[in-house]
Amino acid sequence: MRVLVTGAAGSIGRVVTTGLDALGHEVVGLDLVPPPDGTPFTWHEADCADGDAVEAVLAALSTGGRLDAVVHLAGIPDEASLPDELTSHVVTTAALLDAMVAHDVPRIVYASSNHAVGRTPRADGELTEHALPRPDTYYGVAKVAAEALLRLFVDRHGIDAVACRIGSFLEEPASVRGLSTWLSHGDCVRMVEAALTAPAPGYAVLYGISANTRAWWDLEPGRRLGYEPQDDAEAYADRVDPGPHDDVEAEFVGGPFATAQFHRPA
């Protein structure tokens, strides 16, 4: 497949572009910054919040053959002001979707986040893809709104969109919460590959975590799309020290983002 990856220079972007390239996909990177040294694939520098710039990138790509999908990873990965979050996640997603429709790009794989449902209490039981929007931050609010945009474009324009509600993407789990919420690098690539290649998903939501022994977020929605995670945070459990906030972080999906004392800059 020929795939445009936004945020290609970011931490998830570097892993996903390398992984998709190794799997034989034709990767095109898009980021605000130039490509890392030695990047073997095509790269565009543009701000995804700039609709004209995004349109120009997709127009240029469509003259060189069919673009099969966009993997949208660009965005602030943390809490920020509401305007910044909306620009970073909602305005960018809308710009990409508009350009995708204009240039017949049929699929988007979106890096959503567990923080879209981050205030869901663990006491509610297993977290399924049917959990109602319940953000824990402005970051989470923006992810909810970006997911709503995907749904709108699936319904109105018949594209496919997979919203991957990513947990904790790290080389290794770094906290007790992470033993439940970890997404390994290898599983992240497997998740994106499945979301790219699943036949006709329409609009789908999955939880982007590894096959963690302590997981309590439903892996079935991902498995239905062909995402079979292979790693388990438990293998690192003896390297994770308990922290003073483990109990409070365990109360909600969003962990530290959902705690009462979480810093909200807006």
Ligand code: 15L
């Ligand atoms: C996310 O969506 C954030 O980008 C990241 O900073 C972590 O907070 C992660 O979720 C998580 O929940 O561990």
